[in-house]
Amino acid sequence: xxxxxxxxxxxxxxxxxxxxxxxxxxxxxxxxxxxxxxxxxxxxxxxxxxxxxxxxxxxxxxxxxxxxxxxxxxxxxxxxxxxxxxxxxxxxxxxxxxxxxxxxxxxxxxxxxxxxxxxxxxxxxxxxxxxxxxxxxxxxxxxxxxxxxxxxxxxxxxxxxxxxxxxxxxxxxxxxxxxxxxxxxxxxxxxxxxxxxxxxxxxxxxxxxxxxxxxxxxxxxxxxxxxxxxxxxxxxxxxxxxxxxxxxxxxxxxxxxxxxxxxxxxxxxxxxxxxxxxxxxxxxxxxxxxxxxxxxxxxxxxxxxxxxxxxxxxxxxxxxxxxxxxxxxxxxxxxxxxxxxxxxxxxxxxxxxxxxxxxxxxxxxxxxxxxxxxxxxxxxxxxxxxxxxxxxxxxxxxxxxxxxxxxxxxxxxxxxxxxxxxxxxxxx
Numbered sequence: 379x380x381x382x383x384x385x386x387x388x389x390x391x392x393x394x395x396x397x398x399x400x401x402x403x404x405x406x407x408x409x410x411x412x413x414x415x416x417x418x419x420x421x422x423x424x425x426x427x428x429x430x431x432x433x434x435x436x437x438x439x440x441x442x443x444x445x446x447x448x449x450x451x452x453x454x455x456x457x458x459x460x461x462x463x464x465x466x467x468x469x470x471x472x473x474x475x476x477x478x479x480x481x482x483x484x485x486x487x488x489x490x491x492x493x494x495x496x497x498x499x500x501x502x503x504x505x506x507x508x509x510x511x512x513x514x515x516x517x518x519x520x521x522x523x524x525x526x527x528x529x530x531x532x533x534x535x536x537x538x539x540x541x542x543x544x545x546x547x548x549x550x551x552x553x554x555x556x557x558x559x560x561x562x563x564x565x566x567x568x569x570x571x572x573x574x575x576x577x578x579x580x581x582x583x584x585x586x587x588x589x590x591x592x593x594x595x596x597x598x599x600x601x602x603x604x605x606x607x608x609x610x611x612x613x614x615x616x617x618x619x620x621x622x623x624x625x626x627x628x629x630x631x632x633x634x635x636x637x638x639x640x641x642x643x644x645x646x647x648x649x650x651x652x653x654x655x656x657x658x659x660x661x662x663x664x665x666x667x668x669x670x671x672x673x674x675x676x677x678x679x680x681x682x683x684x685x686x687x688x689x690x691x692x693x694x695x696x697x698x699x700x701x702x703x704x705x706x707x708x709x710x711x712x713x714x715x716x717x718x719x720x721x722x723x724x725x726x727x728x729x730x731x732x733x734x735x736x737x738x739x740x741x742x743x744x745x746x747x748x749x750x751x752x753x754x755x756x757x758x759x760x761x762x763x764x765x766x767x768x769x770x771x772x773x774x775x776x777x778x779x780x781x782x783x784x785x786x787x788x789x790x791x792x793x794x795x796x797x798x799x800x801x802x803x804x805x806x
Contacts, residue, residue, distance in 0.1 A: 379613055380620035381534035382596050384541070385682030386467055387589035388625040389675045390650045393632045397643035399581050401564045403573035405629070408582040412622045415583065415783055416590050419743060420597055420614035422750045422779050425762035427601025428610075429754060433692030434595040434742075437602070442753035443745065453742050454693045457595050458709075460734040461686040462716035463727060465518075468679045469510030470651060475672035478658070481665045493651060494723045507721040508714075515710050515717075517680065518687050522706045533684070537677040538620070544674035545624065548631035551667060552638075561634030564643075566626075576793060583790050584740060590621055593739035594746035596685045599692045607765055624678070631671075632657075650675075687713070744787045751780035 396404055427433075430440035435454050439446030473492040492506045521533050552558060591597060604613070635657045636643045643649070654671070658664035687709055694705040720727040750759050756776075763779075764771040 379597070379600050379617045381538050381678075381681035382600060382685035383589065383591045383617050383621040383682070384538065384624045385591075385679045386464065386471075386675070387585070387591075387682075388621065389545075389628040389678060390467070391585065392589065392625040393629050393643075394649040395581060395585050396565065396629055396633060397636075397649060399578045400573050402566050402569040403571075403575075404578050404582055405566055405626070406569055407574060407579055408586060409622060409626075411583050411586040412590070412618050415786060416586050416592070416618045416622075417611075417614045418775060418779050419587075419592050419747055419783055420590060420617055421610045421763055421775075422747045422783075423592060423594065423597040423743075424601030424604060424610045424613060425759065426594075426746055426750045426754070427598040428604050428606070428765070429750075429758060429762045431602050433599040433602065433696050434689055435693040436696045437598050438594070438745065438749055441749040443749045446749075449745065450693070453593075453595055453738075454690065456734055456738045456742070457593075457686060457689055458712055459716050459730070460738070461683065461690065461713050462718075463720040463730045463734065464679075464686065465514050465683055465713060466507060466511050466717045466721050466727075468514045468676065468683055469507055471672055471676045471679060472510050472514060473506070474651065474655070475669055475676055478655075478665050478668035478672060481668075494721055494727055496724050499722055504721055508718070511717045511721065512714060514680070514683065515714055518684050519706055519710045521684055522687055522691060523703060525702075534681055537681055541674045541678045542624065542627070544670050545627045545631055548667065548671055548674075549627055551661070552631050552635040555635055555638040555661070557638040558634040561637035561643075562630070564637065565629060565633045577797070580790050580793050583786060584794075587740050587743050587787070588735065589625060590618065591682065591685065592746075593742035594749075595689045595742060598746060599689045600685070602692075609765060610763060635661075740787060740791065744784055744791075747779055747783050747787075751776070751784070 426437055426441055430437040432440050434457070435447070435450035437446075438449045438453075443449060470492055492503055492510060494500070494503055494507065524532075553562070587593070601610075604610070632649075632654065633643055636649075636654075639657055641656060655668065658668035658671070661667055687706070690709045690713075691702065691705045694700050694708065695702055698705075700708070720730040750762075754762075760771050760776060763776065
């Protein structure tokens with residue numbers, strides 16, 4: 379479950395969100411949100427999955443949500459589109475990791491060759507992108523064909539410890555750079571109440587949902603695999619600790635180094651692929667540190683991609699007569715096809731990310747929580763949330779799942795919609 383949560387959202391998205399939204403205020407509120415909203419929301423998705431024993435396609439229907447089957451297939455299509463662009467980004471990471479490795483051997487690769495251009499069509503980057511994306515999809519397919527324990531769990535037990543080790547090594551190296559403490563202060567110590575604006579709070583809530591892989595899909599299918607007697611609080615707490623901890627360490631490895639070398643932490647999504655290579659270039663033995671960084675990121679993103687594929691495969695095997703092997707290959711082909719549009723140029727990629735990633739993922743999380751809190755029988759929902767029977771679920775926790783989390787997510791959506799409308803009106 380930690381492997382499903384930890385991914386590009388932690389090492390790619392979190393540092394640039396910190397830079398964009400002003401440092402410590404965003405970081406501290408994000409940690410608060412991960413605990414207050416993330417833990418109970420994860421418990422709700424795990425409980426929905428275990429109660430229905432279905433993937434995202436069948437869980438909404440079995441949970442009693444109106445038009446649940448149609449809603450499930452809708453999110454199946456959304457996850458397919460999201461997995462396409464997500465896998466394309468992993469292809470970028472693969473290319474940059476190889477580029478850093480071969481640079482240590484004296485071979486130089488074009489650093490921007492695989493990135494889609496801002497406008498138009500560039501054949502070189504497009505076809506190289508498809509090659510990298512296809513390689514990632516093939517690697518996911520190999521693990522998925524081995525099944526849950528032999529493939530997914532075995533890979534997670536190797537990759538996650540390796541990722542944390544790499545991040546810690548990079549953090550130590552980052553903090554030893556002259557001027558790094560200025561970055562640390564801006565990152566987590568220089569908190570001011572005036573910096574905690576509504577925009578910062580909305581961004582933190584949205585990113586927490588994105589980073590924890592909430593959305594009525596991945597965590598629902600993983601919850602369906604849990605033992606009937608398992609207490610859901612433990613997996614939820616440890617998933618938040620692993621996911622949030624990796625994000626905080628990744629920020630500590632990146633942001634102090636960026637500031638110490640006089641670069642701009644507010645570079646946005648390009649921070650990882652444009653700014654970070656310049657950071658490594660300014661460090662002795664930078665090719666090695668760069669390779670370790672992108673190798674660790676590749677591993678984390680790969681596990682999240684496997685979780686996405688698993689949700690889609692389960693959607694087919696639960697609701698059709700396809701065998702798992704046929705479903706795996708069918709999903710691999712579908713993801714490759716939908717990875718093509720966002721690979722053409724960034725004018726397609728950016729709205730693809732905002733629509734199928736942040737926006738639809740938040741909606742999926744809302745509907746999953748509403749399904750457990752309002753559609754599943756109350757006594758059954760309480761039983762699933764505290765299944766081991768040693769301690770009843772506190773009444774406030776169920777009320778928070780039923781009322782608090784939906785209100786918080788809806789408030790984020792309303793604020794985002796209003797700010798977008800007013801931003802368009804102002805531009806006009």
